[in-house]
Amino acid sequence: MEKMAYQAEEKEFDERVVDIARVAKVVKGGRKFHFRVTIVAGDNNGNIGLGVGKAGAVPEAMAKATLQAHKNMRKIALSGTTIPHEVIAKVGGAEVLLKPASLGTGVIAGGGVRAVVEAAGVRDILTKSLGSSNMLNVVKATFKALEQLQSAQNIAEMRGKPAKDLAPFWERRKDG
Known part of the structure; x- marks a missing residue:
């Protein structure tokens, strides 16, 4: 119940996916691929945040990047x-x-x-x-x-x- 109330209070942000890149980590058995997503979130009124998220799948990386962008808001x-x-x-x-x-x-x-x-x-x-x-x-x-x-x-x-x-x-x- 509290989680829903928090989401209702949250501001509406203009979120833009700037970049989706496939990155690789070389391990003993070969290459291990992940995705890096860069997202910019702003309120179109002077507040802006940048988020970079990495995960095995694009939607997970986008969720991480969005959360980080909201945390890193600056005026x-x-x-x-x-x-x-x-x-x-x-x-x-x-x-x-x-x-x-x-x-x-x-x-x-x-x-x-x-x-x-x-x-x-x-x-x-x-x-x-x-x-x-x-x-x-x-x-x-x-x-x-x-x-x-x-x-x-x-x-x-x-x-x-x-x-x-x-x-x-x-x-x-x-x-x-």
């Missing part, structure tokens, strides 16, 4: 429908560049980067994936980049300036 700083500033992050050989975009631009991203930023609730962004195309490292680099983001208010306080001076040029044009 990221958004500025309306985009991100507050440009950011670069690198994990392994994969490097990801995220740039804010003006309203109506859409999500200009490919593969794993698109899944992560859309689940986070970003609607306007320019991205570039550089270096390795290893999907797991690209997704981890995107998460690392999103975690580096700081709100315009925080940066303005650190610099001792008003937040409106830090707004992107397309937003300053509206005011003045």
